[in-house]
Amino acid sequence: MKGWMYILLYSDDSYYTGSTNNLQRRILQHQKGEGANHTCKRLPLKLIYYEEYEQVYFAFYREKQIQGWSRKKKEALINGVPELLPKLAIAYRDVRNNLD
Structure with a gap:
């Protein structure tokens, strides 16, 4: 199953790095304030970067790398x-x- 690592820019100029197996659905969830606590306090957001992988676990690994x-x-x-x-x-x- 494909995966994506992505970086969002929030209204307070903070970055959020995540990974998912459905980028479009996950961005919509973030825009609704669902999921991470970081999200609902900092709307609106903008998708500013993403990488696509053949397997979602590669995207998860990359997310953890970039978060540091x-x-x-x-x-x-x-x-x-x-x-x-x-x-x-x-x-x-x-x-x-x-x-x-």
Whole structure:
């Protein structure tokens, strides 16, 4: 069964990363405020990025990967500049290490 990983932009400028086996239905659920608590408090929303996979578990894996990313790294993906991802990952790791 196909799957999608998607990123939504909410009215408060926050991102939501999710995965589903039916992208259209899931976006409609988000627009109705159903599902995640993050959703109903931040409407309206806009679908700004998605990836399609042959199996939904690949989309779920990708969702979990991206949920751990910094905002700048997510924006590099959304804006189509994947060459920035390694540099941003190192910068994010350095910042986190300095907080410990």
